[in-house]
Amino acid sequence: MTGLAMLVLAGGSSFSSFAAPTAQQAAGDVFAKPHQLVDIGGRKMHLYCSGQGAITVVFDAPSGEAGWNWFKVQPEIARHTRACVYDRAGLGFSEPAQRSNTAENVVDDLHKLLTGAGIKPPYVMVGNSLGGANVQVYAYRYPAAVKGLVLVEPQHEDETRRLDKASQGNISKVYAMVKEQNNYCLAAAQKGFKAGSEEQMNCIGNPADSYGPALGAAVAAATSKPAYWRATIDEWEAIHISDDQLRKHRRPFGDLPVVVLTRGVSPYAVPGKPQSALNKAMEDENAAIQQEIAALSTRGTQRVVPGAGHVIHADKPEAVIDAILEVLRQVK
Numbered sequence: 162m163t164g165l166a167m168l169v170l171a172g173g174s175s176f177s178s179f180a181a182p183t184a185q186q187a188a189g190d191v192f193a194k195p196h197q198l199v200d201i202g203g204r205k206m207h208l209y210c211s212g213q214g215a216i217t218v219v220f221d222a223p224s225g226e227a228g229w230n231w232f233k234v235q236p237e238i239a240r241h242t243r244a245c246v247y248d249r250a251g252l253g254f255s256e257p258a259q260r261s262n263t264a265e266n267v268v269d270d271l272h273k274l275l276t277g278a279g280i281k282p283p284y285v286m287v288g289n290s291l292g293g294a295n296v297q298v299y300a301y302r303y304p305a306a307v308k309g310l311v312l313v314e315p316q317h318e319d320e321t322r323r324l325d326k327a328s329q330g331n332i333s334k335v336y337a338m339v340k341e342q343n344n345y346c347l348a349a350a351q352k353g354f355k356a357g358s359e360e361q362m363n364c365i366g367n368p369a370d371s372y373g374p375a376l377g378a379a380v381a382a383a384t385s386k387p388a389y390w391r392a393t394i395d396e397w398e399a400i401h402i403s404d405d406q407l408r409k410h411r412r413p414f415g416d417l418p419v420v421v422l423t424r425g426v427s428p429y430a431v432p433g434k435p436q437s438a439l440n441k442a443m444e445d446e447n448a449a450i451q452q453e454i455a456a457l458s459t460r461g462t463q464r465v466v467p468g469a470g471h472v473i474h475a476d477k478p479e480a481v482i483d484a485i486l487e488v489l490r491q492v493k
Contacts, residue, residue: 251392
């Protein structure tokens with residue numbers, strides 16, 4: 162399940178779960194401007210790294226999200242080693258590409274970006290949702306470079322089919338809603354969002370409430386552009402291709418340290434109501450899928466994070482920080 166689908170299910174702004182204390186918002190201001198723009202062959206991609214260490218932690222965000230999605234986690238990891246966030250093509254500060262952000266295309270871009278920026282391996286890679294699929298493909302393609310994985314509610318190649326069966330077809334309905342929402346927001350962006358309009362609230366919301374004034378303004382500016390929504394639509398429409406690409410690579414991870422973090426809060430649950438049998442079936446299947454990913458490594462573990470939804474690093478960033486530091490200790 163991608164982050165945007167979870168947003169539609171939750172029925173709120175994509176930024177609502179990122180509400181942060183004032184101090185944390187201030188620390189996120191560094192993400193409000195571009196840092197390193199690297200030419201990867203006719204277009205530039207954005208990279209932001211801080212910290213020092215022999216191992217570099219590389220983060221990939223969920224569908225439709227830029228590197229600033231990790232603003233609660235990256236600064237803490239940078240206290241221990243070098244930590245890098247980047248923006249996929251067409252998102253954040255990266256220029257758009259003439260192709261969709263399929264897993265293979267993302268891996269090609271990221272490899273060129275890291276190479277062009279002189280960020281040498283070894284890497285520990287961290288990904289949420291669709292970003293979790295991307296970093297798995299990277300690990301398969303560059304096994305000598307990747308020394309550990311932290312997979313936060315990662316996408317699995319058979320997830321859509323299995324969750325659709327468990328939900329009795331409801332996932333297909335959600336995906337149709339996401340497609341409609343994306344097209345609605347693209348049309349609104351092409352016309353231009355008016356301050357305080359229904360379209361602005363539905364598509365952009367109030368990111369400053371969650372990210373603070375500086376980063377919130379950058380997020381609002383980026384998500385107001387038609388280019389952002391085109392990239393998001395292309396990425397969304399290509400998820401089945403990314404699934405096929407991950408399926409092609411799928412094999413055991415050997416003894417690679419892998420931590421899989423699974424949500425403890427269902428985005429389908431109705432607050433204040435008992436869990437339904439259908440909801441339990443879906444959550445059980447989601448947990449089983451992610452347990453299977455962890456079991457692909459002899460040093461793989463799965464952890465359910467109480468109180469966290471799909472975007473665990475928004476709800477419980479300390480759980481993600483702890484998992485990354487655990488993998489770093491194993492790698493060292």
